[in-house]
Amino acid sequence: MKFLIVLVIVLVIVALAQLMKVYELSSKLRNKDEAxxxxxxxxxxxxxxxxxxxxxxxxxxxxxxxxxxxxxxxxxxxxxxxxxxxxxxxxxxxxxxxxxxxxxxxxxxxxxxxxxxxxxxxxxxxxxxxxxxxxxxxxxxxxxxxxxxxxxxxxxxTPKENSTVIEIYAQQFGWNARYAGEDNTLGNSDFKVIETNNPLGVVTSGLIDTKEELWKEEIEKIKKEIEENGDLTPDDKLAEMKEKVERLERQLIRLAPLRRAQTPETDKAANDDVIVKELYLVKGQDYEFKFRSRDVIHSALFPHFRAQMNCVPGMETRFSFKPTISTAEMRKMPDVIAQYEKTNEQRVLDGKEEVEFNYVLLCNKICGSSHYNMQMNIIVVDTQEEFDVWYAEQKKSKSFPVLVGLEEPKSEENTTEEVIVETVVDSTAVAIVQ
Amino acid sequence: MGAHTHEEGHHHHESFITKYLFSQDHKMISKQFLITAMVMGVVAVILSVLFRMQIAWPNEQFEAMKFFLGDSYLSEDGLLKPDRYLAIVTIHGTIMVFFVLTGGLSGTFSNLLIPLQIGARDMASGLLNMLSFWLFFLSSAIMLYSLMVESGPASAGWTVYPPLSILEKAIPGSGTGMTLWLLSMTLFIASSLLGALNYIVTILNLRTIGMKMTRLPLTIWAFFVTAILGVLSFPVLVSAVLLLLMDKSFGTSFYLSDIFIGGEALDASGGSPILYQHLFWFLGHPEVYIVLLPALGITSEIVSTNARKPIFGYRAMIGSILAIGFLSFIVWGHHMFITGMNPFIGGIFVFTTLLIAIPSAVKAFNYITTLWKGNIHYTPGMLFSIGLVSTFITGGLTGIILADATLDIPVHDTYFVVAHFHIVMGLSAIFGMFAGVYHWFPKMYGRLMNKKLGYAHFWMTLVSGYGVFFPMHFVGLAGAPRRYYSNTEFAFLDHIQDLNEVITIFAIIGGIAQLIFFYNFFHSMYHGRVTTQNPWKSNTLEWTTPVKPIHGNWPGALPVVHRWPYDYSNPDHEEDFVPQNVPLKEGEHSH
Missing domain, CATH: 1.10.287 (Helix Hairpins)
Structure with a gap:
């Protein structure tokens, strides 16, 4: 099929070239004033x-x-x-x-x-x-x-009173959302403490302690290594090690402001935050979305809600809206039914799976090779009860744990540490898969 | 320069190098600009057809692409790679905006027409003018070379927003390709500045006797204001580009802050990506008018000549050019409504942006009134000018939507924006450029272009231009973001896929139509009908020069100007045109 199109194009070009020749010859023959x-x-x-x-x-x-x-x-x-x-x-x-x-x-x-x-x-x-x-x-x-x-x-x-706060956090090439919990206040966050288990870099005092200890240990370890085997290590490797020590030392210094910003209140605010990969909203509730990005500029476009806001690394942006139609209600609208019937007809022909209507959040600022597939599902439920059921499930679920164990820093500190060591390198891979 | 210059022009034999390569003659430099821009334009059109095919038939492997590109760094098995898709989108935009519509349009016609229409022997500085071209040439070469780099050319969109354009880990094109882009743009800006300074000085100082500012053809007014816009805005882009280069290569963080990428937190802190956007659009918006005003100037001249009527509201036209130029500096924020800017400032930008619609409306109505009760000669140049007025209106109207912060929210960065600026700035400016080429080709090569081919070219271009960009509005209104490799990942966009196919088919037709133009251009250069001195019966001074162009433009003394350039169908005169150098009759008032 496509070959035919290409062929047609080639033929059109040939035909045009011939036509041009004819034109040219005829105008020469007639010898008239061209102007x-x-x-x-x-x-x-x-x-x-x-x-x-x-x-x-x-x-x-x-x-x-x-x-x-x-x-x-x-x-x-x-x-x-x-x-x-x-x-x-x-x-x-x-x-x-x-x-x-x-x-x-x-x-x-x-x-x-x-x-x-x-x-x-x-x-x-x-x-x-x-x-x-x-x-x-x-x-x-x-x-x-x-x-x-x-x-x-x-x-x-103009911001509304009594809005529920939700953070939308962008990264190449996916979205995370963070619910602020019962206190409706987001905990502090910082890009320096991001890792697989903490994709948004939520900060608690316990986490800072863990990080500090971990980095200090690592610095010691490398320094010792340099001291012991420095003479035998190739120069480039040595330089690499020294650079790593410097980097870690810098990071340690940069942890200080985080600690200063930390209070019991912010710790509390952070500990009830819930991070999810799918956005659940309640119909009729005012929401204030806070947007951040970890790497490049993204833009959160909610086409069905007529809302959009850029996610800019290094700053927080906001947009508020109130959903008024639930996903279930939308699926029952005649024009939506008609449109998706048509869409599915074509999808079946193309050998694709059938779909139903869903609200979606997509990236609308060029952000890299998978920019075209950076999305998050949004589900608007009719009642607070439906939401609560889902929310309780998210809280329990360990798939996106918020700072596993930091609620009781003493008992689970060790596991956290291990996980961190394993996954520091992995986070890019995860980011790409997402 | 004195009256002796023409003698040198006649008798002095130049070598190939001084005549064709390092020429300081404004007419030769103008042709050099035009042909370089045409080559760049071909590249940009081919790129656009490539990415349009991917959008219309996503993940489809094309025999043609396999044949031409093979398993190269661009494509695999006849399929574009996603990051290379972004790369060619970026280079298409960069080439079209800067190299074709800025360098090509201003470079060609400011150079050709400023000395000829104001009655000067040449530009104020031939050397700067030559340098301007060669910097342009060098920057074009570097931009094309960047297409061949293994890691790909710049890929962050033509606006190259950081951090994406800085971080090689974010997209491979932000490595060598981006460095070359920055280098090329720096040279380009240097070229534009040299050109613009030269244009301003020439217009202010080298007008012939009697050529008052209020007797300048509107082309010259447009080039004049364009040059001023360039001089005021391009330096800001230089600073933006240099800061970007420093962030990229020397570890500064003007635009970077709080970035975690490739598994590590970067040291950069305290910068703001939004700062870049402010700097970029401070150039970027005047840039729109740097592209558009010359096209409008050319249109004013051609519409008036071929309608055989004075341009309606000459002073109002000058006023609107000046108003547009001034306003263009205080509207850049409308590109940034959803960057989280203070809503109050957003409101101010809504106001200033929508003000531009007033002088634009005045211009559109004045063109239409110029046609009223005229005697319209459908030369190809005239048809392109009529096309320009049509696209200027269509594209301008959708601008009212985008200038309104509220309405911008759902369509910002969607295909609606792409449709809008391609019609109002892309099509209009390119129509102006074509109009200019058809109209002043006799002044460039002493021959006429073939009219029939011109008609074929015009009608195919107009139809495919509207065919591509009119339906595109609806793709954008449906919520399809620009710069998507494909829309297949979002089922809610399935229903506009047929529109995308239509658009691509028109794009291919439009691309093919340009072959007619190329054939016509190069064929007429050697075999076109030799022109008479004033083929369009025009009033402006360039038509008083000899058919065969000479150094110094006029043999003997420079012409003296007695009247404004738009005395068409003046009831006091027998002929329907009165050239500017014809003395006033007794009792006749200068307009």
Whole structure:
């Protein structure tokens, strides 16, 4: 099939080359003034302008009706999204009127005033009145657009009271979410203590102790090694070891500010945090999302909720929204059913598995080779009870333990240590798999 | 320069090297810019067809790709590799924005037209002008070379946002490829600055007698403001690029902070990736107008000439060029609405950005009014200019959506943005460029391009241009992010796949259409019909020079200007055009 397409392309090229030759020969034969547009050419181009204009009007109208302003996304699943959708509709009406009006004027004039023998153009160089008209009308229209936009913008960006805090943490090429727990406060976090078991680098006093001890031990170990076998080690290896010692020493120094920031309250805030790979939200609840990234800039796009915010390493960004339609309700909407029936029909033909509607969070800022597949499922449940069941499960589950054992630092410190040693190197591999 | 220059021009025989390579003649330099840009354009178009094929038929192995690229560093079994997909997207964007539409457009037409239309023998400094071209050439060569690097060319998108563009561990293209990109861009900026300074000085100082600023053709006004924008904004990009280079190679952290990658925490701290975005877009937004204004200037000239009517609202046109130029410096934040910027500042950028729509609307209406009751000659240049007005309107309107922070949230960085800027800046600017080539080809080579081929080229380009970028809006509105290797991982995007196929088919047709142009261009260079002195019956001074271009442009004294450039169909005159050097009749007022 694709080979045929390529073949067709090649043939088209050949045909065009031949056509060019014919054109060239014929124009040479006729020996006419190349600069002067002949009546035949005028007629041809006027006809083409008309055909193009009509096609443009019909196809753009068809596309606007067929696809609409948010093809396949359906009604907004968030409260503020309804305002955005309304604003879109209002703006589209204005823009479409201007589009049809100006394109019509342009093409009609371009066709109507085509070159005619004996016609002399009207000498009409300026008119202050007209120019004022098309300065003031756009200005007034734009004032309306600006005011409408800013009203909604201010509404969206004003934080709500009683929002549940959730952190969205991005990395190449996946997402983690951290629930703030009963206190609705996130514990401190820092990229320097990230490891497989602690993908977000949540900080507790216990963890700092563990890290400090571990790094000190390692420094000692390498130093001893250098002292004992330094003479026998090849130079490059030695340099590597020395560099590692320096790096660890630097890291130790950089732990100090973390410790200073740590209080019993932040420890408590951290210990009830829950990290998950799937986002559960309750319908009708206000959420405040805090976004961070560990490596490059990512962007969290929630297309169905009309929400988006960049995740920037080194800073925290925020976006708040309130989901208003649960996943189950969305799946029952007629247009969603229709769309997914069609989608699944095609998927079956393509030998792909069938899907159901799901809210999704995707990465929308170029972040590397798997940028196109960086996603997290979002499930909006109808009631707090449903959420609680899931949340309790997540808390118990050890698949994404929050700082295993740090709640009781004394008894489980050893296991933590072992895990750290094993996995420090592994975290990239894990990141890639994710 | 005095009146003796022309004699040198006539009798002085130059070697091949001084005539064709290290020429200081603005007309030759203009052709050098044009042809370099055309070569770069071909590369960029081929790249775009490659990645469009991947988007339309994801994970499909193409015989053609296998045949041409083989199992190379770009593709495997006729399938593009994901990180190389990003690489070619990046290089496509870089080449198109900087090398074709900035270097190519300004370099070609500012060089060709500024001395010819203001009545000067040459640019203020021929040497700087020559250097400008050769720096451009060198930077083009480096950019092309970066495509061949084993680890791939720069891959972080044409905006090369850090940290992705700095960290080789994040994407392989951020290694050697990125260093070459930075090097190439630094040379490019140096080239642009030399060019721009030269244009400004030439326009201010070398206008012939009677060529008041208010008698300049709108092309020159556009080039003038473009050059000023370049001089003010490109240095900021240099600083952004140098800081990026230092972060990359010398361990500083201007743009880096809190990064954990490849299993270790980097030492970098205290920098901000957002700082780069501010610096980049402080250039980046004026850059849009650096690309667009010359195209609009060219259009003003061509529309007026071929409608045989004065451009409507000459002073308003100048005013809007100046207003657009000024406003373009205070709107860059609209590229950053969702970087977490203070919502209040976001609001201010909404306001300033939407203000630009006013002078833009004035320009669009003035073009339309210029056509009204004209006597329109459908030359290929004129058709491309009409096409430009159409795409300028279409693309400008979707800009109103993107300028509104609220409406930007769901479509930011989706294909809606891609559609918007490709129509308003890509298509419009390239249409302006084509219009200019068809219109001033006689001034470059003393011959005319074939008109019939020009029509075929125009209609195929217009149809495929709209065919590619109009449906693309809906891909974006459906929530499809740009720079995705494929949309197959998200079932909610399945339903727009057929649109993607349509887009790609139009892209291939559009690419093929450019072959017609190339054939026409190179064929006409040698075999085109020899032109008369003023083939379009135009008013501006370049048409008073001899058909065969000479050094110093005019044999004998420089022309003296008596009137504005748009005396078309002036009722006081028999002919429907009155060149600028024709003295006023008794009782006639200069416009």
């Amino acid at each position: 002067d547009v002949t009546p035949g050419e005028t007629k041809f181009n006027a006809g083409m302008l008309l055909v193009f204009y009509i096609t443009l009007m019909i196809s753009s109208t068809w596309m606007f009706f067929h696809y609409g302003p948010r093809p396949g996304l359906g009604v907004s699943a968030s409260e503020h999204g309804n305002d955005i959708d309304f604003l879109y509709d209002a703006n589209w009406i204005i823009l479409l009127i201007v589009f049809y009006l100006t394109q019509t004027l342009l093409f009609v004039f371009a066709i109507k005033y085509q070159k005619k023998k004996g016609r002399k153009a009207v000498f009409f160089a300026h008119s202050t009145k007209l120019e004022l008209v098309w300065t003031i009308i756009p200005a007034v229209t734009l004032a309306g657009i600006i005011i409408g936009g800013l009203l909604v913008w201010n509404k969206i960006t």
